[in-house]
Each structure stands twice: as structure tokens, then as C-alpha cells.
Amino acid sequence: MAVGRLDIAGAGFCTGTLVSPTLVLTAAHCLFDKRSGQRINPADIEFLAGWRLGRALAYRTARQAVIHPDYQYGDDSTADRVSADVALIELWQPIRNTAVIPFESGDQPKRGAEVGVVSYAHDRSEAPSLQQVCSVMNRQAGFMIMSCDVDFGSSGAPVFSFAGARPQIVSVVAAKASMDGQSVAIGTAVEHSLKLLRDELSAGRGFGLSSSGSGTNKNIGARFIRP
Known part of the structure; x- marks a missing residue:
């Protein structure tokens, strides 16, 4: 099971998915402290692959992370913020387990799909x-x-x-x-964002890089x- 629980700084959790043996896809806002608004140290993040009833198929700590360059953390989920609310977490060690097969990404489905x-x-x-x-x-x-x-x-x-x-x-x-x-x-x-995030990691723009974008609040x- 390539879907797992992300335990974050001992204070909460999100859901993440393995997209390669070392990369976990999740939401960007999961990597921010709700009270301070600061980024969470990747060392305080653990991925529990296939976590179920107290056991996981694999346990891995995060090495670094990267968020979408246009994402800005905030309380209100505007259209611009939601469209960039995606992040990649790189693990210290790859997960190589026949029961944990990374998923591939696909194109955004059509309306009604x-x-x-x-x-x-x-x-x-x-x-x-x-x-x-x-x-x-x-x-x-x-x-x-x-x-x-x-x-x-x-x-x-x-x-x-x-x-x-x-x-x-x-x-x-x-x-x-x-x-x-x-x-x-x-x-x-994720059809375009995932490649962008991979490129950001390859370019050495991991967690700690200050990258933000400005946008407008669109009513949807x-x-x-x-x-």
C-alpha cells in the first residue's frame, strides 16, 4: 500500500502517497505549523507506508521537502492558494517493498469523471x-x-x-x-505540478528555500x- 500516514512533528498528521521509492506526494499546507505559520522541519516528519492498526509496511523519516513555488501559506483557501497546495517529501531511505508500489500520476480528469x-x-x-x-x-x-x-x-x-x-x-x-x-x-x-516539484528538488531547491507567489482571491x- 503506497498510501500512508504522515506523522508531523508529533502534533498531527496528513495523508501522503509514494510516487517513487524516495518521494512522497502530499499537500503543501501539511508542511506548515498552524500556530506559527512557519515551515516544519523535515526531520520531524515520518512517513508510515500502509499504516494500519498500529503497524506500517515501512517507516521512513523525511530528508527534505519542496513546496510548489507559487504556494503561500495562509488561513484562507483562495483559488490561487489551492491550485498550488502541493508538495514533495524526499525520504532518507528508499522504500523497496513488493507490497508498497509507487503510484504514477495522470492527467486531470474531465467533468463528470x-x-x-x-x-x-x-x-x-x-x-x-x-x-x-x-x-x-x-x-x-x-x-x-x-x-x-x-x-x-x-x-x-x-x-x-x-x-x-x-x-x-x-x-x-x-x-x-x-x-x-x-x-x-x-x-x-498534479499533472504539471509533480514534474515541477521534481525539477525543484533536482535543482537543489529543497526545504528552507523561500519561494512564494502572489495571487488574487477568485470566487469559485x-x-x-x-x-
Whole structure:
């Protein structure tokens, strides 16, 4: 199981997914301290691959991390912020286990396409849960709105497309929201971001680099709540 729990500084957790033997994909906001707004030291982050009922298939500490260059941490989840809410964590040691096969990424699905979310949450922190298959309600540049009902702890969870022979990651959960009275999930698209993040790591722009972008608050008809 390449989906795992990210234990962060002993104070909380997010969901992460192995996309190579040494790289874990998650949400950028997971790497910030909620109280101070400062980046969390990667040394305080541990990836528990396939964590279930107190045991993991592999345990790895983080070596470094990189966030999307356009991401700026903040309390409000604007459209610009959500579209860049993605990060990569590099592990100190690769995970080489036949039961933990990294997932590949895919293109952002079309409106109406079926997707699924695998995540940990505050009421199921000891085992991952596959959301009932939900659908893409709307697409925007860099993110999509889905009918999935996610909860706290689902941040960074992979959104899978089932169009191919094997599920592909097409998004990561960035926020939960309410739209027209319905609970929805907001996912950051990864089709272009993942390559960008890999390039950032290859260029030596790991965690600690101050990179931020400016943007405007665009109204997409959803009230955001960070999961």
C-alpha cells in the first residue's frame, strides 16, 4: 500500500502517497505549523507506508521537502492558494517493498469523471479508507471540485482516476468545502505540478528555500475549510 500516514512533528498528521521509492506526494499546507505559520522541519516528519492498526509496511523519516513555488501559506483557501497546495517529501531511505508500489500520476480528469480518495482522517487515523467513488463536479486551472466528502486528516490524500489498468493519481486533497449546501472536496491537480516539484528538488531547491507567489482571491462558489 503506497498510501500512508504522515506523522508531523508529533502534533498531527496528513495523508501522503509514494510516487517513487524516495518521494512522497502530499499537500503543501501539511508542511506548515498552524500556530506559527512557519515551515516544519523535515526531520520531524515520518512517513508510515500502509499504516494500519498500529503497524506500517515501512517507516521512513523525511530528508527534505519542496513546496510548489507559487504556494503561500495562509488561513484562507483562495483559488490561487489551492491550485498550488502541493508538495514533495524526499525520504532518507528508499522504500523497496513488493507490497508498497509507487503510484504514477495522470492527467486531470474531465467533468463528470469518476474518482476515488484514499485517506486517513481524525476518526480513522489507524487505517486508510477508500471513499465511495465520487465524481468531478467542476474543473478550474490547477484544481478541481469533487463530490467526495472528506474530513480532517484527509489533507494531502491522493485522488485516483480509474480510467487505466491501474489507478493513477490525478490530484491531492487540499480542502473541504461547502457548495450549494453540499459537502465537496477541493483537489490540487498534479499533472504539471509533480514534474515541477521534481525539477525543484533536482535543482537543489529543497526545504528552507523561500519561494512564494502572489495571487488574487477568485470566487469559485465554494466556502473552503481546510481538512
